[in-house]
């Protein structure tokens with residue numbers, strides 16, 4: 001009766017089941033996985049947000065497949081602040097970044113064709129590819145102690161087959177926090193151009209570098225020759241996932257980019273899924289972004305600083321090199337990582353994500369959300385050290 005692509009295994013591993021049970025209990029758990037900014041104790045300017053969303057122009061339905069011109073200009077203006085002059089005509093709006101992926105996958109691949117996605121990486125990507133009938137193929141990143149993550153471009157290229165349609169890069173990656181380095185981008189661009197592949201770069205966390213000056217404002221938009229889609233949205237840029245606005249900036253070789261935009265316009269016209277209120281509000285919402293990002297950055301920095309200090313000095317736990325984003329990865333030296341995590345969740349009621357959710361090869365990795373309110377984060381980390389550190 002049902003399509004194979006609509007099947008998701010409902011039976012996660014024992015840790016996954018336990019996490020679901022504990023999360024459902026709600027009370028009394030210490031949640032170090034939470035990444036919903038609207039429930040993280042941040043201060044939102046409610047009057048401005050609601051005022052912007054209440055613009056009376058939203059009472060008129062004026063269908064525009066790629067988004068209203070003023071809304072597209074507002075997004076292009078956000079990139080201007082990051083040092084890139086984008087044509088608003090090359091900015092296409094969607095209801096979320098996930099929806100932008102779906103549209104691009106429909107544009108590029110026929111059923112059975114392949115998309116290269118990062119590993120470790122954001123677990124949703126393989127589902128998004130499958131839902132469009134495409135086969136996700138994971139390419140690995142390499143971790144070197146003290147140096148951090150880098151792409152293994154030889155391995156990536158060896159995975160390119162006649163069925164490959166695109167390479168997805170997430171910069172900074174979720175959850176490793178690794179930015180795409182300029183030399184990696186140049187190599188990926190060349191590789192994509194050589195093999196006739198599109199490059200999709202997800203920059204939802206690009207505004208959150210770990211260190212001042214590190215990759216600040218760096219965007220791939222406007223920097224490539226291969227057909228490129230740079231994705232982002234209001235979820236992370238202004239901490240408003242519920243208003244539902246994402247976008248893609250289409251770049252690369254002129255004729256290809258033009259045809260991609262024309263085809264996407266036709267495709268998006270069948271859905272018209274972006275609401276009028278958010279399109280009329282986006283300029284003002286992006287204007288609030290700096291303040292919200294400042295609060296989020298302060299939270300991320302405080303939690304990352306605490307984690308680094310707490311794990312130093314022979315705890316048997318190491319914070320992996322992190323360049324940005326909302327997450328931290330902790331590696332355990334002690335054996336039996338997943339059993340210890342089970343105990344951490346079962347007995348201490350601390351929710352964390354095990355590395356294997358994200359495709360980490362090395363056992364004993366834990367992913368923590370740095371967006372967690374600071375007091376909760378500290379309590380959770382104390383339990384983590386006691387349960388999973390050196391004994």
Ligand SMILES: Cc1ncc(COP(=O)(O)O)c(C=O)c1O
Nearest residue numbers: 096097098122174204233235246
């Ligand atoms: C890497 C990455 N891309 C995209 C998204 C989804 O963004 P949106 O809410 O705009 O669909 C997320 C959400 O956490 C993410 O981590």
